[in-house]
Amino acid sequence: MSKFPSKAKVVIIGQGGIVGASVVHHLIERGWDDIVGIDKSAIPTDIGSTAHASDFCFNTAHDQMTIFTTKYSIDFFEKMGRYERIGGIEVARKGDDERMDELKRRVTSGKAFGNRVRMMSTAEAKEKFPLLEEDVIQGALWDPDAGLVVPRSQTVAGELVEAAEKQAS
Numbered sequence: 001m002s003k004f005p006s007k008a009k010v011v012i013i014g015q016g017g018i019v020g021a022s023v024v025h026h027l028i029e030r031g032w033d034d035i036v037g038i039d040k041s042a043i044p045t046d047i048g049s050t051a052h053a054s055d056f057c058f059n060t061a062h063d064q065m066t067i068f069t070t071k072y073s074i075d076f077f078e079k080m081g082r083y084e085r086i087g088g089i090e091v092a093r094k095g096d097d098e099r100m101d102e103l104k105r106r107v108t109s110g111k112a113f114g115n116r117v118r119m120m121s122t123a124e125a126k127e128k129f130p131l132l133e134e135d136v137i138q139g140a141l142w143d144p145d146a147g148l149v150v151p152r153s154q155t156v157a158g159e160l161v162e163a164a165e166k167q168a169s
């Protein structure tokens with residue numbers, strides 16, 4: 001292990017999570033150097049949220065910033081060969097009309113921001129996910145661009161830090 005520096009231009013606390021890893025990657029990409037990353041657990045993290053996440057990217061929020069950052073992340077992971085665009089379903093149970101209205105609102109917001117999200121019938125939802133109990137749902141949302149970071153976002157965090165270390169040495 002290298003000697004712990006007494007000063008640096010940038011200190012990232014929480015280096016082992018996906019956010020710390022992303023920050024160091026993007027700083028180096030923009031020409032920054034003299035960066036120190038520290039973490040109280042491991043790098044990549046073994047106790048942080050990144051180590052527990054389901055690694056799913058779902059781009060159906062109501063605000064443009066969330067849509068922008070999620071789309072950026074999907075493209076970023078895909079370029080690294082770390083994204084599986086498997087699509088995502090959200091369902092509304094029969095009798096839960098508020099949930100059904102919310103899914104329709106999310107489709108409207110998604111379309112306003114240029115997404116391919118749409119509502120689909122219960123039959124189509126069943127076709128896409130055969131384990132679904134079609135008779136207990138009234139409708140479903142389908143986002144064809146949703147998907148999974150593979151094998152884990154924890155792995156990606158480690159790879160980003162490793163690449164940053166290589167570039168800095």
Ligand SMILES: Cc1cc2nc3c(=O)[nH]c(=O)nc-3n(C[C@H](O)[C@H](O)[C@H](O)COP(=O)(O)OP(=O)(O)OC[C@H]3O[C@@H](n4cnc5c(N)ncnc54)[C@H](O)[C@@H]3O)c2cc1C
Pocket residue numbers: 013014015016017018019020038039040041042045046047048049050051052053054055056057
């Ligand atoms: C069960 C679960 C499922 C999830 N599923 C999804 C999902 O499907 N899709 C999605 O987008 N998001 C999901 N999330 C949310 C996502 O995991 C987090 O938003 C993301 O991982 C946060 O990353 P982070 O780098 O900010 O934090 P973390 O991954 O928690 O990293 C923070 C790091 O900071 C370190 N640290 C903390 N305090 C200190 C300190 N004082 N000194 C030094 N180091 C410190 C910790 O050790 C840790 O390594 C899920 C979260 C959980 C818990």
